[in-house]
Amino acid sequence: ETGVTQSPTHLIKTRGQQVTLRCSSQSGHNTVSWYQQALGQGPQFIFQYYREEENGRGNFPPRFSGLQFPNYSSELNVNALELDDSALYLCASSLGGASADTQYFGPGTRLTVL
Amino acid sequence: QQQVKQSPQSLIVQKGGIPIINCAYENTAFDYFPWYQQFPGKGPALLIAIRPDVSEKKEGRFTISFNKSAKQFSLHIMDSQPGDSATYFCAASKGSGAGSYQLTFGKGTKLSVIP
Numbered sequence: 001e002t003g004v005t006q007s008p009t010h011l012i013k014t015r016g017q018q019v020t021l022r023c024s025s026q027s028g029h030n031t032v033s034w035y036q037q038a039l040g041q042g043p044q045f046i047f048q049y050y051r052e053e054e055n056g057r058g059n060f061p062p063r064f065s066g067l068q069f070p071n072y073s074s075e076l077n078v079n080a081l082e083l084d085d086s087a088l089y090l091c092a093s094s095l096g097g098a099s100a101d102t103q104y105f106g107p108g109t110r111l112t113v114l
Numbered sequence: 115q116q117q118v119k120q121s122p123q124s125l126i127v128q129k130g131g132i133p134i135i136n137c138a139y140e141n142t143a144f145d146y147f148p149w150y151q152q153f154p155g156k157g158p159a160l161l162i163a164i165r166p167d168v169s170e171k172k173e174g175r176f177t178i179s180f181n182k183s184a185k186q187f188s189l190h191i192m193d194s195q196p197g198d199s200a201t202y203f204c205a206a207s208k209g210s211g212a213g214s215y216q217l218t219f220g221k222g223t224k225l226s227v228i229p
Contacts, residue, residue, distance in 0.1 A: 004157075006157075031215075033215075033216070033217070035217075040222075041221060041222070042120075042203050042205075042219030042220055042221050042222050043158065043203075043217070043219050044219070045216040045217060045218070048215060048216065055215075056212075056213060056214065056215065056216055058216065090157050090158070092217075094215075098209060100209075100214075100215035101146040101148075101207045101209060101215045101217070102146075102148070102160070102163065103148075103160070103217060104160060105150070105157035105158045105159070105160075106157050107156055107157045108156075108157045
């Protein structure tokens with residue numbers, strides 16, 4: 001069984017640029033959630049996708065957007081990068097329905113915005 | 115508004131000791147309470163989780179105690195080992211209504227187990 005994978009591992013961008021982060025969910029999981037973890041803080045929920053539809057969104061601006069594909073992999077896109085967007089971006093996958101809260105995290109993508 | 119408050123921020127115990135990490139929540143709609151372990155540079159790993167229909171759950175050396183009336187839950191690590199040195203996060207989520215299945219995390223506890 002393959003766990004959650006994320007790419008790239010690290011990324012450096014400059015303010016104003018756009019970035020796309022990718023996530024492959026664990027085998028059999030159809031729900032993907034994205035979280036932002038600032039240094040020394042707990043992860044914060046960005047949004048969740050279930051069967052290619054957005055299924056909830058946290059307190060993040062519209063420049064944070066996402067996609068889920070038919071194979072349940074997912075992308076997180078961030079436009080107009082700001083310095084405060086520097087963080088570890090985590091993807092978590094889960095089964096849908098009543099098991100959607102049991103979430104398994106990938107290793108994360110470390111984004112640095114200069 | 116911080117919906118899940120975690121304490122202490124850091125904790126140092128000797129090998130074999132029993133560190134206890136506490137969390138308190140505000141939203142009575144929460145019905146799922148997991149604990150995650152995170153090593154530097156890694157993603158959080160699910161350790162153990164509890165739902166409000168039980169007051170205690172044990173898996174290996176990890177035990178969750180849950181007090182619904184006090185809106186508190188805690189993680190105990192029995193016979194702690196240096197390899198348990200990591201940051202631990204409590205979290206909570208609800209299974210229905212707006213915002214369902216969104217994990218709300220505490221700020222984390224950095225545990226150091228010294229030999």
